[in-house]
Amino acid sequence: MSGHGTPIPMISHPCGPLTGTAEVPGDKSISHRSLILGAMAVGETRISGLLEGEDVLDTAKAMRAFGAEVTDHGKGEWTVHGVGVGGFAEPDQVIDCGNSGTGVRLIMGAMATSPITATFTGDASLNKRPMARVTDPLALFGTQSVGRAGGRLPMTIVGAADPTPVRYEVPVPSAQVKSAVLLAGLNAPGKTVVIEKEATRDHSERMLAGFGAEITVEDTDEGRVITLTGRPELKPQVIAVPRDPSSAAFPVCAALVTPGSDVLVPGIGLNPTRAGLFTTLREMGADLTYENEREEGGEPVADLRAKYSPNMKGIEVPPERAASMIDEYPVLSVVAANATGKTMMAGVKELRVKESDRIDAMARGLRANGVTVEEGDDWWSVDGLGIGNVPGGGTCESFLDHRIAMSFMVMGMGARTPVSVDDGGPIATSFPIFEPLMATLGARVERV
Numbered sequence: 001m002s003g004h005g006t007p008i009p010m011i012s013h014p015c016g017p018l019t020g021t022a023e024v025p026g027d028k029s030i031s032h033r034s035l036i037l038g039a040m041a042v043g044e045t046r047i048s049g050l051l052e053g054e055d056v057l058d059t060a061k062a063m064r065a066f067g068a069e070v071t072d073h074g075k076g077e078w079t080v081h082g083v084g085v086g087g088f089a090e091p092d093q094v095i096d097c098g099n100s101g102t103g104v105r106l107i108m109g110a111m112a113t114s115p116i117t118a119t120f121t122g123d124a125s126l127n128k129r130p131m132a133r134v135t136d137p138l139a140l141f142g143t144q145s146v147g148r149a150g151g152r153l154p155m156t157i158v159g160a161a162d163p164t165p166v167r168y169e170v171p172v173p174s175a176q177v178k179s180a181v182l183l184a185g186l187n188a189p190g191k192t193v194v195i196e197k198e199a200t201r202d203h204s205e206r207m208l209a210g211f212g213a214e215i216t217v218e219d220t221d222e223g224r225v226i227t228l229t230g231r232p233e234l235k236p237q238v239i240a241v242p243r244d245p246s247s248a249a250f251p252v253c254a255a256l257v258t259p260g261s262d263v264l265v266p267g268i269g270l271n272p273t274r275a276g277l278f279t280t281l282r283e284m285g286a287d288l289t290y291e292n293e294r295e296e297g298g299e300p301v302a303d304l305r306a307k308y309s310p311n312m313k314g315i316e317v318p319p320e321r322a323a324s325m326i327d328e329y330p331v332l333s334v335v336a337a338n339a340t341g342k343t344m345m346a347g348v349k350e351l352r353v354k355e356s357d358r359i360d361a362m363a364r365g366l367r368a369n370g371v372t373v374e375e376g377d378d379w380w381s382v383d384g385l386g387i388g389n390v391p392g393g394g395t396c397e398s399f400l401d402h403r404i405a406m407s408f409m410v411m412g413m414g415a416r417t418p419v420s421v422d423d424g425g426p427i428a429t430s431f432p433i434f435e436p437l438m439a440t441l442g443a444r445v446e447r448v
Helices: 030-039 053-065 103-110 134-137 175-185 204-212 243-255 276-283 318-325 324-336 347-355 358-368 402-414 425-430 434-441
Strands: 010-013 020-021 042-048 067-072 078-083 117-121 144-148 152-158 167-169 191-196 215-220 223-231 239-241 260-268 288-295 299-307 340-346 372-375 380-383 419-421 444-447
Touching: 010 402, 020 434, 030 042, 030 053, 030 067, 030 078, 030 103, 030 117, 030 175, 030 204, 030 239, 053 067, 053 103, 053 204, 067 117, 103 117, 103 134, 103 152, 103 175, 134 152, 134 175, 175 191, 175 204, 175 223, 204 215, 243 260, 243 276, 243 288, 243 299, 243 324, 243 402, 243 434, 260 288, 276 288, 276 318, 276 324, 318 324, 318 340, 324 340, 324 347, 324 358, 324 380, 324 402, 358 372, 358 380, 358 402, 402 419, 402 425, 402 434, 402 444, 434 444
Parallel strands: 020 260, 042 239, 167 191
Antiparallel strands: 010 419, 010 444, 042 078, 067 078, 117 152, 144 152, 191 223, 215 223, 260 299, 288 299, 340 380, 372 380
């Protein structure tokens, strides 16, 4: 069942060539951070291209609850009149973050060093996800938290009245944890230091610098060391949100496995900490090219052209690449099923604690559609059948996970027979225009 209502069963039919331009929504990670940092700045931040999916809209509501003035002007144009670092008001109601692990963890960090109390909840999927990975480092600032067993939502956070800066080594690669600590460090005196053994997406560091925070990033023998000086006055910004590479993954991968396809996906953010999927696809032999490479708002951007690629081969994906493509492994496994030979994906235990256990969810669905999958705690492999040889015909559980649902819809486009999911409702959390956009390209995705 969808976390936001009645289940929406969907079916994807094998289709002819996918052609045209796929204008995917704005980047979800940058959209969340634009709203949160806008709320912590002094003055009015203007945002264009904001992703208006449910996850980001829930973050907008949360920023209003903490006292910021957040206004939707239509067509992705928003303004945020911020209250300054340390200026959050105590919310009157429980903060419902819906399906968004990014939203809830970043907001917890942003309010953790202010002397206020807030209670957070989410949908059935989010309320199963572990929050201790954020609340443990926030406790080092002096923050208190009380939640359900296993550190799960609903959870009440009591902000530190007299916060102290921290030095924290992130135990597993997680941009959410890193970002939560940095946002908490904004209202702590002195310098907060975060150390990453493996680099994760760096939107928070780039945006903090853009808003005027004093932040340095240094590669050392310890790893990537990020140092933030607390108590800055953040300056409002004009932000053009690039299009989301994680959303672009779906029309790109659909084009690669659907005969005769040629799809252009314009204006995609190609931040090096996010572009691992596209590097991997090219290594497999995908006909994927970058056009009109440029920089927008401090982020590298390009137009992607994806064409039908019947000669892709299975590869071993380097484990160190996992952080740069963690959300794209589900749809990569669909491409792997259409390649020749085995694709091995290791170093991916983070997939076990996403919106669903994504390794388990994809393994079940792939097997239901005639694909052989092996799995371990932090790895899985897919035996490719070659292009056009995936039997299909199965019904897959989405487990309240938008990326699982969309991945199986992509599989149906290149399979021999249609592929179904029990609930496509969660797709709206990140890609609300998925169905009409894919239809304009020639896909046949239907609600049952």
